[in-house]
Amino acid sequence: MFSVSKRFLSKNSKTSIDKFFPETPKRKVKEWEKRGVDKDEFFRRKYSFMKDESKVSLKKKIDREKRYKDLKSSTRREDRYGDSRYGNDRYSNNRYGNDRFNNDVDRDPLNKSSFYEYVYGTHSVLSALKAQKRYSYNRLFMYNPKEKAEEINKYAKKYGIKIEQRTSKNDLNILTNNAVHNGVVLETRKLQVPDLLSLGDVNTEDNTYEMTIMNDESKESVDKSVVRQSKGYPFALYLDEITDPQNIGAIIRSAFYLGVDFIITPDHNTAKLGPAASKASAGALDLMDIYQVSSPLKFLRNVAEQTPWRIVSTDLKPGDKNIDINSLSTILEESPIILVLGSEGEGVRANIKNLSDFIVKINKNRSGDSIVDSMNVNAATSVLLSKFLV
Numbered sequence: 001m002f003s004v005s006k007r008f009l010s011k012n013s014k015t016s017i018d019k020f021f022p023e024t025p026k027r028k029v030k031e032w033e034k035r036g037v038d039k040d041e042f043f044r045r046k047y048s049f050m051k052d053e054s055k056v057s058l059k060k061k062i063d064r065e066k067r068y069k070d071l072k073s074s075t076r077r078e079d080r081y082g083d084s085r086y087g088n089d090r091y092s093n094n095r096y097g098n099d100r101f102n103n104d105v106d107r108d109p110l111n112k113s114s115f116y117e118y119v120y121g122t123h124s125v126l127s128a129l130k131a132q133k134r135y136s137y138n139r140l141f142m143y144n145p146k147e148k149a150e151e152i153n154k155y156a157k158k159y160g161i162k163i164e165q166r167t168s169k170n171d172l173n174i175l176t177n178n179a180v181h182n183g184v185v186l187e188t189r190k191l192q193v194p195d196l197l198s199l200g201d202v203n204t205e206d207n208t209y210e211m212t213i214m215n216d217e218s219k220e221s222v223d224k225s226v227v228r229q230s231k232g233y234p235f236a237l238y239l240d241e242i243t244d245p246q247n248i249g250a251i252i253r254s255a256f257y258l259g260v261d262f263i264i265t266p267d268h269n270t271a272k273l274g275p276a277a278s279k280a281s282a283g284a285l286d287l288m289d290i291y292q293v294s295s296p297l298k299f300l301r302n303v304a305e306q307t308p309w310r311i312v313s314t315d316l317k318p319g320d321k322n323i324d325i326n327s328l329s330t331i332l333e334e335s336p337i338i339l340v341l342g343s344e345g346e347g348v349r350a351n352i353k354n355l356s357d358f359i360v361k362i363n364k365n366r367s368g369d370s371i372v373d374s375m376n377v378n379a380a381t382s383v384l385l386s387k388f389l390v
Contacts, residue, residue, distance in 0.1 A: 064216075068136050068189070112175060117190045119275050120172070120181035122148050127283030128186055129155035134286075137161045138187040143169050145183035152184060161186075179279065191273055196264055196291035196299070199307050202336050207231040209261075209336060213291065224289075228259035228389070233336040235388060238264045240296070240352060241343040242377060245271040249280025250378040251341070256284035258385045264299075264338070267292040297351055303338065304355045313340040313348045313356040314384070316374060323358040328387040331358065339384060344377055360384065 032042035047055065112118070116138055119128050126148055128134060140156045142149065143166045156163050166172060175185050197219065200210030207226040212219060226234050237260055242248050248271040255263060271277060278285040293299040303309050310331065312323070323331070331337065340356065342348035353359060362375060362383055375383070 064135060113187070115189075116187045117274055118175045119186040119188055119278055120176045120179055120184065121279045121283075122146070122152070122182045122184055123283035124275070124278040124281075124285070125184045125186045125283075126152055126155070127286040128188060128278070129159070131286035134191060135189045137189075139164055141166055141172055141175060141185040141187070143167075143172050143183045147182075149184075176275070179276070191286065193265070193267075193273060193290055193292045195267075196293055198299075199303055199309055202233060202308055204233070207234075209234045224261065227261050233332055233334075234261045235332060235336070236260065236262050236264060236338045237381075238296075238300070238338050238340045239270065240340055240348050241266060241269045241346075242341065243269070243271050244344060245274065245277040246280045247271070247344065247376070247378045248273070249277035249285065251381045252277070252281040252288050252290070253284045254378070254382045254385060256281070256288045258389045260288075260385065260389075262289035262291060265290065265292050266296050267294050297355070300338075300340075300352060300355050304357070309336045309338055310357040311338050311340060311352075311355060312358045312360055313353045314342060314380065315348060315353060315359045315361055317361075319359055321353075321356060321359040323360055325360055325362060325384075325387055328360065328384065329389075332388050337388070339388070341377055341381055341384075 030039070032039045035042065037045075047058070050058070119125055122145065125140075129137070129152065137156075137159055139162045140152070141164050142152075145152070153163065155161075169183070172181050172183065172185050175181075175187075195214035197212040197214055200212070200221075202209045208223045209226070210221065210223055212221050214220075224234070226232065228235075237251070237255055239248060239251065242251070242265075248265075252263060265273075273285060273290065281288075300311060304311055312328070312331070340348050340352055362380055364373070374380075
């Protein structure tokens with residue numbers, strides 16, 4: 001028969017088995033319960049002063065957050081059983097698989113979520129918070145940040161983002177795959193890039209131009225203003241299958257600085273506009289207007305045939321459409337321009353060059369050596385933008 005010692009039943013000990021169970025946390029009293037009113041009545045009073053436009057905006061925000069919450073819940077369930085639509089089976093295998101104790105197996109960090117991406121670096125994080133283009137921000141990780149920490153904290157508190165001060169730099173190294181994070185990492189949803197359906201007319205009197213975009217599953221026609229202080233015609237970049245995120249990030253940085261109005265990319269065969277590109281852009285990724293097209297040739301053919309926009313492509317070979325590099329600013333004074341920049345290896349595709357109004361070439365000023373026969377696409381972009389815009 002089981003016997004209980006006197007020591008176990010000491011004065012300060014509980015004799016009930018309940019002591020071995022966690023205590024039920026106290027339920028937080030809701031605000032409407034404190035005031036003794038119905039929940040619906042409480043919120044009706046709270047928002048009764050709002051204008052109709054504000055109510056519509058609030059409803060859109062609530063619907064968006066509900067979709068985000070449902071998607072997050074669904075993703076967690078899928079990740080748990082290794083059936084994630086987002087392709088992160090390794091997470092569930094690491095946690096629940098038979099090889100989880102095998103030190104020879106390469107495992108992803110368990111504290112990284114497939115639902116979020118991790119934007120790192122002072123300027124990238126600050127720009128992501130300022131631009132407010134992302135659907136949600138989850139957590140802000142910090143470890144001995146060197147600069148702009150106060151400003152970043154201010155935005156995080158303003159948006160209700162959970163701030164986690166870490167005691168180890170390695171925690172942030174894990175989240176960023178050992179990238180240069182400057183002690184700041186933001187856990188956030190990836191940047192949503194709207195679809196650009198078409199370009200329209202340009203109004204030279206007020207320096208505006210028309211475009212039709214698809215955003216949040218709705219088609220919308222918008223009027224945009226030229227961003228440059230000197231105004232004039234709008235100027236855009238089309239990045240044709242550039243696959244290096246460092247290059248595309250550096251191009252976005254130069255484009256934003258020099259006053260490009262917007263950037264277009266294909267929705268396939270292109271670099272991911274993720275944390276690496278954001279870091280290379282010094283935060284310009286979130287600040288720049290960027291759109292994607294599903295059928296580049298169809299889009300550019302429509303631009304060439306039905307709009308006042310002119311297309312300028314780059315090429316190393318001479319041809320009938322070639323224009324002198326020093327006359328680029330002149331053609332921008334006559335019409336809106338889309339400058340097409342090609343991939344690192346292949347350059348601009350032949351079909352796009354056929355649709356172009358002009359072809360421009362950067363001449364090599366050194367003879368003899370044929371090893372270095374072209375410029376990096378980022379460097380070439382900076383040279384061409386300076387000819388157009390400076």
